[in-house]
Amino acid sequence: MEIVAKNHPLDKYLRTDRIPHIWCPGCGLGTVLNCFLHALEETDIDLKNLAIVSGIGCTGRVAGYINVDSYHTTHGRAIPFATGLKLANPKLKVVVFSGDGDLFAIGGNHFIHAARRNIDMTVICVNNYNYGMTGGQLGPTTPLDARTTTSPYGNIEHPFNLCHVAAASGAVYVARWTALHVRRLKESMKEALNKKGFSFIEVIASCPTTYGRRNKMPTGLETMKYYKEHSVIKHGIDPSKADIEIGKDIVVGKFVDIEKPTFDEAVHELIKKARK
Amino acid sequence: MRIEIKFGGFGGQGIITMGHIAGKACIYDERNVVFTPSYGPEARGGAASSNIVISDEEIDYPYVTYPDILVVMSQEAYEKYAPLLKEEGLLIIDEDLVRLKNGEGRVAKIPATRIAENLGKRIVTNIVMLGFFTGVTKLISYDAIKKAVLETVPAKFKELNEKALDEGYKRGIEWQEE
Amino acid sequence: MQVKFYSGNIACAEGAIAAGCRFFAGYPITPSSEIAEHMALRLPQVGGIFIQMEDELASMAAILGASWGGAKAMTATSGPGFSLMQENIGLGAMTETPCVVVNVQRAGPSTGMPTLVGQADVMQARWGSHGDYEIIALSPSSPQECFDLTIRAFNLAEEYRVPVIVLMDESVSHMFEKVIIPPKEKIRIVNRKKPRVPPDEFLPYKADDFIPPMACAGEGYSVHVTGLTHDEKGYPQATSPEVQERLVRRLCDKIRKNERKMRDIEEYEMEDAEIAIVSFGTTARSAKAAVKFARKKGYKVGLIRLKTIWPFPDEYFESLDGIKKFLVVEVNYGQIKLEVERNVGKNRVELLPKMGGEIHTPEEIYKKIREVLQWK
Known part of the structure; x- marks a missing residue:
């Protein structure tokens, strides 16, 4: 094999000695991480x-690949850990991935309260509709009727609309993109990083290995095609009108961008x- | 010598504060003291109590079991705690609030609530009682209890509380002289 | 020097501030709430941060985060909250995060007796989180010790890079007594070891003496911290039994092999004792009163009061050949008893348990001493 370049331009942001990463072929996580590193480059x-700061799961592994102070904590507790970190050292820019x-699910309570307090942090949630790391069980965002290993007859639970939850809880910046929208996602990440207060970005991403193959999207490419055909950009829309349902369009865009004093x-x- | 004191009454009379102030005063007198407020559902509403143990030696067991001195400001507290009072113990009561049942040993009475009302605020009843307790028992020095009271009460009520303390104390000394 | 009239809870909070604690995260729970309330009042006055979290899971996670943010951090709770904290106490042990967890014990299990005393979280403090790890736990018997031992807890947490538990009980938390606050310069303060090499040479989990130096966020070391089994670089090695062996051995040995240094025992009338009462916390005060009374009657009884409960002083107990019987007095159904038995043999140990709600009276203990004397 011919080596074309010794270094990738984004290498300085990575713990290159930990690459290759653990993510499956066709997974959206690499793309999301790539967008984030580009966003860093441009801020x-x-x-x-x-x-x-990360919790547990496939996305939880992001912390381990970025070459900065990074904390891979317990399941669900990334946000409260990040809260302590940020408050103890206000100079830090804290990103929860x-x-x-x-x-x-396990960390839902922490999410709504950190948003309510308006703790100065950016939360990036990669939403792949299921628990990938543990083999594809249903999660709080699994669409109604979707097949997972713990919903073999189809999911009977109503999923969370994450952007609606975030906005209702008090987040000052709320946006949703898919892993297809790399430039827009990168721009959104830059905005969130520069935003004071609790900013939230949901990224819909493919998980062919455990979710896609049970739900008629067996490859990353097919999922991307689906995003291309079904994504509709609606900036400023009331996020409560942006539910995600099988077979329906995915509404993406920046939904909230407001100012509010932070807890910090x-x-x-x-x-x-x-x-005094 | 170990002396066990129990303060009893109903919620809102400042029973916990009495024990706290008395305990603090003992510190100013450089005596060993443990104050244990009674915690639990009974501290809200119904009967309230607080306890202090005073000693010149190290205090090991911190709680009051059989008080040497019982200060009560409600009938309920009287009925609940009087049976625990040591035989040669001293009972101190608000005479308007407690009706004695049987021939107790030593009893010191004061119309503490009435006195407080005459001073202008019923809320200082506990301080009248604390002054009376101090005068009667002489377990705590006047200077120490005064310092502890003034430190505890809000600034704008200092004068009133001092009056309340003095009135109670005066009556306590009178009781002793009798 | 200042003389104060403090409850155990207030003394604990003041001890924390004196030790340099500048971050507190907690969730209200009886009988520990006064610690949070006092921290909410006092921390801002010294430039520290108080935050009331949404639950104890979050509180524990937040103090770990704060510790990595460079602060000395603490939380305080009671049984039900302590159960929730176990998850991140494990993360604290695994990632070697200095912090202090105060557990004001009430009677359990479950909601139990929220306003009344218990001492039944002793084993939970030691074994509460999953996996093999070691922890430090201290047990104060007076408000003065709540102050002193909270400072000690911070110092041990910083020195050994481990969560340290202050195992108070409801009795000591709510009793008021004289507390002497020494002048600032007389209080010994220990701070975590910092790296002395440049970032590219720094291995965050390489320890020459069991305890690695700690680089916090923003100090330029780009440290990766994970609850997964990790190598000296801090990188996950979750499929390597060799890395696991090295890591877990070190996490345990850094405490076990330093037990002597952490040992803190009050011996009372032990010189010629034939019977030793073993107790801790407020209960030990009753035990001391009972020993005094028994001595007056001419019985050779002494008291061993454990101020450091974990790591347990195995060697100390092994050395007590002259003691015929150990009488363990605790407000639970026999927890420290198991540790004493492990060291001196089952036939030399008697238990005077109490299920909670009150501590033993000196009379109860004295009665038991008489019984034990007859069996001896």
């Missing part, structure tokens, strides 16, 4: 003060007052 964030099950600012104001 002036000091890597020394960037911290990535985790999956739909981690952030919205408030707590430091409070300290000033108490010290």
Whole structure:
């Protein structure tokens, strides 16, 4: 095999000694990570003060590949861990990278409360509609009727609309893209990184190995085709109108971008007052 | 010597505060003391109690079992705790709130609530009682209890509380002289 | 020096602040809530951060995060909350995160007796999270010790890079007593070891003396921290039994092999004792009163009060050849008893248990001493 280039331009952001990653062929995670690294490249964030926190699951492994201070915590607890990290060191830019099950099932309570408090952090949720790492069980975002290993007759649970949850909980920035929308996703990530307060991005991503093959999308490519045909950009739409259902269009775009005082600012104001 | 004291009454009378102030005063007198407020559902609403143990030696067991001195400000507390009072113990009551049942040993009475009301605020009843307790028992020095009271109460009620303490204390000394 | 009249809970909170704690995350629960309330009041005054989290899972996760953010961090709870914290106490042990967890014990199991004393979380403190690990737990008997041992807890957490449990009980938490606060310069403070090599040479989990130096977020070391089995680089090696062997052995040995240094026992009347009462927390105060009374009657009884409960002082107990009987007095159905038995043999150990709600009275203990004397 001929080696064309010794280094990839994004190598400086990666723990290259941990590559290749563990993700399956056709998985959307590599694309999402790639977008994130490009977003870093195009912002002036000091890597020394960037911290990535993940929970458990396929997306939970993101923390381990980025060459910054990174924390791979327990299942569901990335957000409260990140809360402590950020409050103890306000200089840090804290990004939580985790999956739909981690952030919205086992960690759902933490998500809504961090959003309510408006803790200054960016949460990126890669939503692949199922628990990939454990073999494809149903999760809080699995669409109604979808087949998973724990919904062999079709899912009878109503899924969360993550952007609606985020907006209702108080997030100041809410956007949804698919792994197909690489440029828009990257731009959104830049906006979120520069946003003060609790920002949230949902990325719909393929999981051919455990979700797709049971739901008529056995390859990454077919899933991408589906995204291409079924994604509709509707910026500023009320996220409650953006439910995800099988066979229907996926509404993507930036839904929320508001200003609100953060917990971080408030707590430091409070300290000033108490010290007087 | 180990002296066990129990304060009893109903929620809202400041029974816990009494024990806390008395305990703090003992510290100012450089005596060993343990204060144990009674926690539990009974502290909300119904009967409330708090306890102090005073000693010149190290205090091991922190709780009051059979009080040497029982200060009660409600009939319920009287009925609940009086049977525990040591035979030669001293009972201190608010005479308007407690009707004695049988020939107790030593009893010191004061219309603490009435006195507080005459001073302008019923809320200082516990401080009147604390002053009375101090005068009667002489377990705590006047200076120490005054310091502890003034430290505990809100600034704008300092004067009122001092009056309440003094009135109770005066009556306590009178009781002793009798 | 200041003389204060503090409850155990307030003394614990003040001890934390004196130790340098500048981050507290907690969730209200009786009988520990006064610690959170006092921290909410006091931490901002010293520039620290208080946050009330949505539950104890989050509280424990937040203090781990804060510790990696460079702060000395603490949470406080009671039984039901302590159960929820076990998950991230395990993460703290695995990632070697210094922090302090206060458990004001009430009677359990489950909701049990929320306002009343228990001492039945001793084994939970040691074994509460899954997997093999070692932990440190301290048990105060007075508000003064709540202050002193909370400082010690922070120092041990920083020195050994491990969550340290302050195992209080409801009795000591709510009793008020004199607490002497020494001047700042008289309080010994230990801080975590920092790396001395440049980032490209730094191996975050390489330890020369069991305990690796710690690089926190924002210090330029790009450290990866994971709850997965990891090598000296901090990288996951979740399929290597060799890495697992090395890591778990070190996590346990850093505590086990330093037990002597952490040992903290009050011996009372032990010189010629034939019977030794073993107790801890508030219960030990009753035990001491019983020993005093028994001594007056001429019985050769002494008291061993454990201030450091974990790691358990095995060698100390093994060395007590002259003691004919050990009487373990605890507000549970026999937990420390098992540890004493393990060291001195079953036939030398008697138990005076209590299921919770109150501590033993000195009379109850004295009665049991008389019984044991007759069997001896």
